[in-house]
Amino acid sequence: xxxxxxxxxxxxxxxxxxxxxxxxxxxxxxxxxxxxxxxxxxxxxxxxxxxxxxxxxxxxxxxxxxxxxxxxxxxxxxxxxxxxxxxxxxxxxxxxxxxxxxxxxxxxxxxxxxxxxxxxxxxxxxxxxxxxxxxxxxxxxxxxxxxxxxxxxxxxxxxxxxxxxxxxxxxxxxxxxxxxxxxxxxxxxxxxxxxxxxxxxxxxxxxxxxxxxxxxxxxxxxxxxxxxxxxxxxxxxxxxxxxxxxxxxxxxxxxxxxxxxxxxxxxxxxxxxxxxxxxxxxxxxxxxxxxxxxxxxx
Numbered sequence: 001x002x003x004x005x006x007x008x009x010x011x012x013x014x015x016x017x018x019x020x021x022x023x024x025x026x027x028x029x030x031x032x033x034x035x036x037x038x039x040x041x042x043x044x045x046x047x048x049x050x051x052x053x054x055x056x057x058x059x060x061x062x063x064x065x066x067x068x069x070x071x072x073x074x075x076x077x078x079x080x081x082x083x084x085x086x087x088x089x090x091x092x093x094x095x096x097x098x099x100x101x102x103x104x105x106x107x108x109x110x111x112x113x114x115x116x117x118x119x120x121x122x123x124x125x126x127x128x129x130x131x132x133x134x135x136x137x138x139x140x141x142x143x144x145x146x147x148x149x150x151x152x153x154x155x156x157x158x159x160x161x162x163x164x165x166x167x168x169x170x171x172x173x174x175x176x177x178x179x180x181x182x183x184x185x186x187x188x189x190x191x192x193x194x195x196x197x198x199x200x201x202x203x204x205x206x207x208x209x210x211x212x213x214x215x216x217x218x219x220x221x222x223x224x225x226x227x228x229x230x231x232x233x234x235x236x237x238x239x240x241x242x243x244x245x246x247x248x249x250x251x252x253x254x255x256x257x258x259x260x261x262x263x264x265x266x267x268x269x270x271x272x273x274x275x276x277x278x279x280x281x282x283x284x285x286x287x288x289x290x291x292x293x294x295x296x297x298x
Contacts, residue, residue: 004145011141012056015153018130019048022160026123033120037167037189040099041127044092044163048156054084055153076211078246081149083207089156089200096163096193103186113182116171124168131161152203159196166192216242216249220281224251227276233257233269235294248284251277259293266291 026042029035103113135157142150166188173184215221221242228237236256243250255273257266274287 004147007141007145008147008150009056011138011150012052012153015134015138015157016049016052016056018134019045019052022127022130023049026127029119029123033117033123033171034114035116035120035167035171037170037186038116038120038123040096040189041124041160041163041167044096044160045127048160052153054081054088055149057081076245078147078149079207079210079244082152083204083211085149085152085156086200086204086207089152089159090197090204092159093193093196093200096189096196100186100189100193104183104190107183107186113174113186115174115182118175121168121171121175124164124171127164128161128168131157131164135161148203148207155199155203159192159199162192162195163189210244213243216244220249223280224253224277227280228253228255228273231269231273231276233261233265234273239290245286248286249281250286252288252290254290254292256292256294259295 023042023045026038026045030038030040030042107113135154138154138157139151142148142154169188170182170184170186174182216224221240224240224242225237228234234255234257237253238256239252239254241252255270257269261269270289270291274289277287278285
């Protein structure tokens with residue numbers, strides 16, 4: 001768990017450094033390059049800094065073990081972090097959409113979007129490269145650490161890269177094709193904002209379900225039943241209750257055994273079942289079993 005916490009902290013601190021530098025560079029390039037799109041892109045990178053802070057704080061808390069106030073551990077703090085990052089992405093996507101629509105309406109009403117300079121295009125290219133690298137590295141760490149919050153943050157990096165692609169398309173179109181083609185920028189921004197919102201909603205739904213104590217998927221529960229029944233001495237299993245707690249799984253179940261066996265024998269059978277479940281779903285899995293006598297064997 002400590003190694004996992006270090007992995008997450010290291011990649012997130014790298015992300016903080018990159019996002020700070022990109023935010024400053026984009027806003028400066030946008031101002032001097034007369035590109036409102038690049039200034040907006042810089043503000044988008046600023047939102048990445050916020051999500052980095054959320055991930056750093058909440059994943060550190062989730063790494064703590066059980067205590068008196070949190071008998072099942074702090075896993076849901078990471079779930080909450082993922083949900084917060086998803087909400088940030090939705091807000092960013094909505095703001096990009098709003099800005100893009102306003103710019104398109106302005107052009108349709110005869111307005112003119114200023115022709116940007118080459119410095120804005122260069123900033124967009126650098127941003128795309130840096131953010132795509134950050135996405136790939138962060139996603140890799142997120143998968144290795146089994147951290148939904150880090151994976152969500154990786155998608156925040158990719159959303160910034162996509163935003164920069166839209167900016168680059170608009171900036172390049174305006175430079176190469178003339179003032180009337182500057183409308184390409186807000187059009188691309190609107191399309192990208194839709195993609196960002198879709199990804200964010202897909203990430204938010206399962207994490208919201210976990211916070212609301214949703215059960216594990218049916219196939220996982222069926223696997224738990226199968227593993228438990230494979231233990232010699234287990235006659236049946238019922239009252240199965242499951243839920244997630246961050247990266248861990250919490251399982252409660254009643255195990256039916258022969259009523260004539262000793263308490264020690266019944267305990268050993270329950271322990272075997274719990275051990276096999278942990279082998280399948282990870283050692284951090286929290287399993288609680290209740291032994292019941294098989295009434296049909298009396």
